[in-house]
Amino acid sequence: MTSGVVAAYGIDLSAVRGQVDAVLEDFLAGKARAAAGRGHPPEVVRTVRDFLAAGGKRIRAMVCVVGWHAAGGHGDVTSVLRVAASLELFVAFALIHDDIMDDSASRRGRPAVHRAMRAQLGGDERAERLGAGGALLVGNLALMWAQELLHTARLDAGRYPVVHGLYDAMLEEVMYGQYLDVMGTDRGPDDLEAALQIIRFKTASATIERPLQLGAAVAGAGATTMDVFTQLGLPLGEAFQIRDDLLDVFGSPDGACRPGLSDLREGKRTVLLALGLQRADQVQRERLRHLVGRADLREREAAEVRDILETSGAREDTERLITSRYEQVLRVLDDAAFPQAADVALRDLAITATQYTS
Template identity: 50%
Template sequence: MAVLDDMRRPAPALDVVPPPAAPDLAAVRREVDAALATFLDAKEQSAPGPELPSLIAQLRTFLAGGKRLRPLLCVCGWYAGGGAGDHAPAVRAAAGLELFQAFALIHDDVMDASDTRRGQPSAHRALAAAYTANGGPADRAEEHGLGAAVLLGDLALIWSDELLHGASLTVRSPEQVLPLLDEMRSEVLYGQYLDLQTTGRLSDDVDTAVQVIRYKTAKYTVERPLHIGAALAGATAGVDASLSAFALPLGEAFQLRDDLLGVFGDPLETGKSVLDDVRAGKATVLMALAAQRASRRELRSLRARFGRRGLTERDAAVVRSILESTGARQAVEEMIRTRRDQALTALDNAPFPAGARAALRDIAGSATARQA
């Protein structure tokens, strides 16, 4: 009877920890960093010669200090799409997106002739310095740095592809993921080309400036990472539509904030000079609004300084004064608020788990109110 009584007793509860209902954003950052370190360690160990590890070291340096916004959104997309259990595929894809971002930024700095990135010398500058430090002739340093940076960006792109495709192969429906990767890459290159086409031209065309940030930033930085994470979780088309309703206004607000920081930010916080955007002649929404509203005298003053390679801090102060007096700065602040509110409203009505909505709400706040 004792045996029967034992059989009737309920089995003791197993100590099973349920999967988290929402992403822990700080933990996700650590997981992505660990995935990147592990991946680069393996590449370094299998390097065909002694030259590649030095290039990998430069890539590690470049990756340090990034905001990891795209990886965070990718993992949030996994949860928003109903992902449960081990989110390792989303973390692997997230690491791939960070490598893709490294590719884009390294090439962007080459195109813009930027000297700094994240408070450090840009990749082409660092590679040029390393070349001379290792005995290379000084008169070839700049040429070497540019060429090596293009190759470093290409390497980051190739390895990004390896991580992203590897992540897609671990889920049941890779055919849902791979087309998103193709679209993301095409969209960001289109946005970069639009940016290149408009750079150096002071224009009052706000619509074109918004189109640039839609493709260069909003879709690539926010929408596609969310879509890729959701696809890895097997989400439905309805989830994708809700993610887009949140992502596109938030992505535009993120870039608008970036444009303000590029002129009014603190270089110690942003890691970039406040002269770069004006000196490069970036045709931002901020500059287009100023051109629309400027008096003839102000417009002449802007044209004399916009895109000028020899721009000084005194020149930049004049430009900032015009951006203030025309109301362009305040108008961009209002555009940021409007788009952030639009994104949050879309989030309130989205069919996501509550924890995913909370994480995305946190990201929306930090992405639009940041100082770096």
């Protein structure tokens, strides 16, 4: 399969997404047939398929394919598309498990997988335990299938260990990041560097850096290109997560993304919260410590938290951090001299990752 997505002005990212979705649908259709033939529960594949269909921008998959183009990839895109699609199954695993650990009520406008399974079982204490267990197993299968799909990418013998080594490193980094997020660190919630460390492990590397490097590895790139993708990927990945955390608390200017309560109720260790605790006066700091992390936090109290984060300057400082990382990415791109189509696509992805668009 050739790409059919490169024009003189850039790479058609919507076409890339369509190709990745086609790979996922074909793979999961095969899994559904296999499950039917072996008498396995059909709802497992259906749950993963519905989760993927519910939304998501396919950022990681698109970044992977763009990394392939940037590293000189051309011609048959079959291998890189299968690597890219495997990343979306990995993301499904990570998000399903993340929702279990946070006991999130929803994901992408639908009940979280464990909540949906709990409801199917009746909603009592036993249903809560079994629903979480069922979702855990569905997430595990999504991870197994991600790795299985990765193995179907036909890679040159010399590129196989590089691609799989990068993939394994990404898995390990995300697990350590999730551990830090769940268990915390020995530093307080006002420690900005601690919040950034969680982002780097849990999100930044797996969202931008490793997908770029995976695509480049499929194309046969060397160490220099990999280093450039680290210089580009980590700040862009950090900016992506910081923006996401801002949207969760404040929503979007156009109202399409509404302010949420989940991060505030969870007491999530975000850059926004760390800056809020640093910038707030003593009275405001006490209110933040009293309100953030309460499972029963109401909208009126969340509005008070938002006001403190706004008036203390924490929201503005958080926006500055995003801007500084975006500008850092542009400087790296200016120096990198990637092929024009890839350069345009990377700049578009930088905007998508750092600036809210409905």
